Amino acid sequence: MVDASVAKRLVEAIIGNLPAPVPGRRPVHTIGVGVKGEFVASDVARTYCIAEHFQGRPVPVSMRFSNGLGGLEQHDGWSDVRGMAVRFHLPDGTASDLIATTLGEFFVRNVDDFFEFAKVAKLEPYRRRHWLLKIADFLRLKVPPRNPYPNETESVDAGALRYADGHRFSQLGIFQVGLIGAPESYARASYHAVHTFWVTAPDGVRRPVRFSWQPVAGVRNIPPADVSHDQYLFEELKSRIKRWPARFMLMMTIGEEGDALDDPTKPWPGTRMRIAMGTLTLTEVPEDPEDQKAAGERISFNPCRLAPGIEASNDPILEARLGAYEVSREMRGGCPFRWRPDDANAK
Amino acid sequence: MPMPSDERAIDRWVDRLPETRVFKFLASWILVPLWARLTPVKPLPGGPHPSFQRGDNVQCMMNLIMPLKDKSPVGRAQAALAIAQNKDAIFAGLNNVGTVHFARFVIVGDNICMFSVYDGDFTNYIRDFIATIGSVFNAVVELVEGGEAVIPCENNVEAFIQWVHERDLYQVPDTATDFLRDQEALNGDRAVSPVNDDLTLLPRKLVLQLRANANVSLGSGYRAYPGFSAAQVRERLGLGW
Numbered sequence: 001m002v003d004a005s006v007a008k009r010l011v012e013a014i015i016g017n018l019p020a021p022v023p024g025r026r027p028v029h030t031i032g033v034g035v036k037g038e039f040v041a042s043d044v045a046r047t048y049c050i051a052e053h054f055q056g057r058p059v060p061v062s063m064r065f066s067n068g069l070g071g072l073e074q075h076d077g078w079s080d081v082r083g084m085a086v087r088f089h090l091p092d093g094t095a096s097d098l099i100a101t102t103l104g105e106f107f108v109r110n111v112d113d114f115f116e117f118a119k120v121a122k123l124e125p126y127r128r129r130h131w132l133l134k135i136a137d138f139l140r141l142k143v144p145p146r147n148p149y150p151n152e153t154e155s156v157d158a159g160a161l162r163y164a165d166g167h168r169f170s171q172l173g174i175f176q177v178g179l180i181g182a183p184e185s186y187a188r189a190s191y192h193a194v195h196t197f198w199v200t201a202p203d204g205v206r207r208p209v210r211f212s213w214q215p216v217a218g219v220r221n222i223p224p225a226d227v228s229h230d231q232y233l234f235e236e237l238k239s240r241i242k243r244w245p246a247r248f249m250l251m252m253t254i255g256e257e258g259d260a261l262d263d264p265t266k267p268w269p270g271t272r273m274r275i276a277m278g279t280l281t282l283t284e285v286p287e288d289p290e291d292q293k294a295a296g297e298r299i300s301f302n303p304c305r306l307a308p309g310i311e312a313s314n315d316p317i318l319e320a321r322l323g324a325y326e327v328s329r330e331m332r333g334g335c336p337f338r339w340r341p342d343d344a345n346a347k
Numbered sequence: 348m349p350m351p352s353d354e355r356a357i358d359r360w361v362d363r364l365p366e367t368r369v370f371k372f373l374a375s376w377i378l379v380p381l382w383a384r385l386t387p388v389k390p391l392p393g394g395p396h397p398s399f400q401r402g403d404n405v406q407c408m409m410n411l412i413m414p415l416k417d418k419s420p421v422g423r424a425q426a427a428l429a430i431a432q433n434k435d436a437i438f439a440g441l442n443n444v445g446t447v448h449f450a451r452f453v454i455v456g457d458n459i460c461m462f463s464v465y466d467g468d469f470t471n472y473i474r475d476f477i478a479t480i481g482s483v484f485n486a487v488v489e490l491v492e493g494g495e496a497v498i499p500c501e502n503n504v505e506a507f508i509q510w511v512h513e514r515d516l517y518q519v520p521d522t523a524t525d526f527l528r529d530q531e532a533l534n535g536d537r538a539v540s541p542v543n544d545d546l547t548l549l550p551r552k553l554v555l556q557l558r559a560n561a562n563v564s565l566g567s568g569y570r571a572y573p574g575f576s577a578a579q580v581r582e583r584l585g586l587g588w
Contacts, residue, residue, distance in 0.1 A: 128353055131361040138365055141374070141382055141551035147362070150352065161547070167540040172524040175546060254574075256400045270521055270567040271402040273574035 006111060007323025011331065013118040018070040019154060024332050025297075029083045031074045032066030033186070033234045034296020035241075035285050039088060039250075041278035048207065048252065048275055049199040051309035053088040053096060061280060062087045064296040065186035065237065068101065077182050077222060077229035078149050084191040084213055085301040086280070096307035098250075100191035100213055102180055106264035107164070107173030110316035117170070121159035126152060149227055169265045181221040182229065185236050187246035187282065188220045195303065196261045196313040199252070208255040208313065210268060213280065216247040238285045250277040262314045300334035302326065383555055389533055390559040393515035394469055396529075404467060405576045406448055410516040410564045411461040413491040418457035426459045426490050433483040440480030445588070446472065448577050452487075459487065464568075466576040469515075473508045477501055516564045523549060530556065 014028060015021045022030055039061050045054040053059040067074065068081035082102045087095050108114045129137075129144050137144040145157065157178070164174040183189040193211040200206050222229055240246055253274045260266035286292045304312050304322040312318050329336070364370050395407045415422045430437070430452045441447050450463035465472050477484065481501045488494035493510070500507040520526050527544075530552060531537070557563065572580070581588065 128358065131357050134361050135364070137547075138370065138374075139378065141378060141554055142547045143550050147354070147358075164546050165544045166542060168524075168528070168542055168544065169539055171527070171544070171546060172522050175522075175524055175549075256402050258398075258400045267522060269398075269400075269403060271406065271570065271573050273402065273572075 004323060004327070007320065007327045010111065010114065010320055010324045011327045013115060014070075017118060017121070017123055017156065019123060021070065022072055025072070026066075026070075026332065027328060028070040029066035029068055030070050030072060032064045032083070032296055033237060033285060034292050034294070034299075035063050035065065035237070035282050036295055037061045037063060037280055037282040037284075039086075039278055039280045042276050044275060045277040046202070048201050048277070049309050050202055051096060051199070051307040052090045052092075053307060054277060054309070057091075060089045062089065062295050062299055063280075063282070064299065064301070065233070067233075074231050075149065076231055076233040077227060078152070079146070079178075079181050079224070081177060081180060082183060082186065082189055082191070084186070084189075085299075086213075087299055087301060087305075088307070090307060094307070095305060096310065097301045097303060097305040098193055098211060099301050099303045100193040100211065102183070102189050102191055103173060103176055104192045104194070104212075105173045105176065105267050106194055106317055107160070107170040107177070108317065109169055109263055109265050111320050113167070113170070114317070114320070117160075117163050120163040120166075121156045123154045123156055124158055126155035126157065146224075150230075169263075172267065173265055181224055183233075184220045184222050185217075185240060185246075186233055187237060187240055187248075188215050188217050190214050190219055191248075193303075194264050195315045195318040196255060197306070198311040198313060200309050200311075208259070208261050209252045210255065211277075212251045212253070213248040214251055216249060216279075234285075237282075238287075241282055241285055246282040248280045248282075250280060251275070252277045262316065264315055264317050298335050300325070300329040300336065302329075379554060379558060382551060383558055386551070386555065388530065388552070388555045388559050391517040391529055391533060391556065392512075393517045394512060395518060396520070402574045406464050406466065406570050406573060407469070407472075408518065408564060408568050409461070409463045409465065409469070409472075410518075411511065411514050412455075412458050412516060412562045413460065413488070413494075413514055415457050415459055415490055416492050416494075417490070422457070422490070423454050426454060426487065429483075429486040429490060433480075433486060436480050436483050440476060440483070443479050444472075444475045446475070446577055448580070459491065466578075469512065470508050473511055474504065477504055477507065516562050517560045518564045519566065521566045523553070526556070527552065 011027065018027060021027055026032075039053060039059045041054045041056050043056065046056060048054070063084060063086040066083040066085070067076065068083060069075065069078070083099070084101070085097065085099045087097050089095055108117050126148050128147050134144040148155070160174050160177070164171045191213040196208050196210055198206050199209050237246075251274050253268055253272045255261060255268055255272060259268050259272070286295045302322060302325045303318060306312065312322070328334075394409070395403065398404065415426055417425065441450060446466040448464040448466070450461070453460045453462060477500050481499065484500045484507070485498045488498050488500065497503045497507040497510045520529065527549065578588075
């Protein structure tokens with residue numbers, strides 16, 4: 001368990017690298033939209049996991065889609081990691097969270113790696129590469145850095161690349177961030193929970209698993225050269241859900257002995273068994289501002305808020321996120337939530 | 348307030364440069380050969396990446412590309428006939444071995460290709476088929492460049508297995524960075540951190556590798572039911588043995 005001082009330092013390291021942290025708001029994934037929906041488990045889900053939301057009864061869900069960048073400037077059309085945080089509201093009044101992003105693998109293995117990354121990948125001025133240097137890149141069969149977006153003057157890209165050049169475990173995550181693009185819709189991206197969890201089946205068998213949400217409408221990005229889109233994702237989602245429900249399938253991949261269970265930088269092979277655990281239907285983007293806040297902004301998701309039947313692995317980043325999310329929640333005045341029905345300290 | 352763009356006409360022209368025919372010609376005929384000389388890469392070996400894990404040893408992919416000796420419609424017809432005349436032998440062999448999910452012979456240009464999905468170890472897979480359908484292999488390989496050296500396959504088992512392995516395509520990993528790890532491993536470099544890499548060289552490394560390995564299989568392939576052997580699928584579907 002990461003102690004409170006380390007969790008605080010983690011959050012401070014993130015905030016320290018933001019152009020303008022926003023009091024009362026999440027330091028990263030600041031821009032987001034709350035959505036209501038319903039999850040129904042598949043007929044096989046209960047054979048793999050005893051968690052309440054996998055037993056087949058429809059479970060109401062609150063979720064928040066978000067852009068990864070910190071700050072109040074909304075740039076939907078910029079290449080950026082997107083978030084999909086889901087809270088399953090269980091019948092006993094508790095909940096189970098599943099936090100996923102469009103980034104399949106993380107770029108650091110543990111807290112020490114993260115602190116080093118934060119020192120190297122600082123915000124730096126970001127300018128268009130000179131055309132002569134671009135020609136030199138082409139002659140060397142290299143791809144030059146992308147052009148800055150309109151109004152983009154700073155970026156961590158160069159620092160992140162320097163870190164990746166020095167640490168091979170980070171290269172996949174950082175490379176994927178570079179290519180991630182901008183989705184046509186929050187409902188047309190795949191989201192990955194990255195970390196390994198352990199699920200317990202009715203017969204007591206525990207399995208290491210990783211979760212992903214796959215959009216039923218398919219994955220689609222806007223063309224990379226299209227820089228005219230900047231604020232479209234919220235309205236797109238509202239109009240999409242008004243026309244017909246948007247859906248995601250929850251896929252659970254089962255790891256094998258020898259797979260990286262505690263290392264979020266390492267992917268699992270495509271040859272692993274994957275189970276369709278259920279379908280999430282997005283039903284409403286609340287329009288009333290108070291309903292919208294309740295559906296998204298006020299909820300304090302935590303990747304370690306897990307129903308009985310699901311446990312966190314020993315992934316050091318997952319452990320660190322438990323504390324970091326709580327520190328962030330306290331800093332912005334987010335609502336605490338009962339972790340278990342018998343938690344006497346919670347409201 | 349949007350800031351004025353600093354993009355000039357020369358910037359737009361340079362950004363479009365790689366898509367122009369002139370640049371593509373320059374890249375293909377001058378730049379790639381030049382960089383292949385300056386930073387040579389070795390061909391990467393074909394077949395699935397070795398793994399002791401169960402999921403990696405079922406539904407393995409084999410992608411054989413075998414150039415025909417006779418590069419004409421007659422040559423291609425002979426290859427098609429060699430398969431058609433041995434249909435019973437092929438089906439009997441596949442049913443008896445029981446580890447093959449799918450197998451196809453395909454003619455692409457002047458090549459006869461064999462694409463299959465099988466369970467277990469590669470050498471055992473080829474050995475099993477030499478034993479059950481060796482005559483079919485002989486009929487096909489006789490039509491292929493260099494094939495006479497390893498037939499009859501029943502008498503040249505080890506050489507035949509090696510020959511097939513050399514024609515099994517390199518399977519480019521699902522992630523670009525795992526491809527870099529394959530190149531590094533071939534050069535004996537297994538360092539993780541600290542290193543002094545240059546990720547911006549990835550495009551060049553990929554281009555040069557695809558020059559060394561002209562035919563490749565892209566990614567690990569999509570599987571509707573990964574992790575299951577042919578025997579398990581047949582058992583669960585009640586298809587008998």
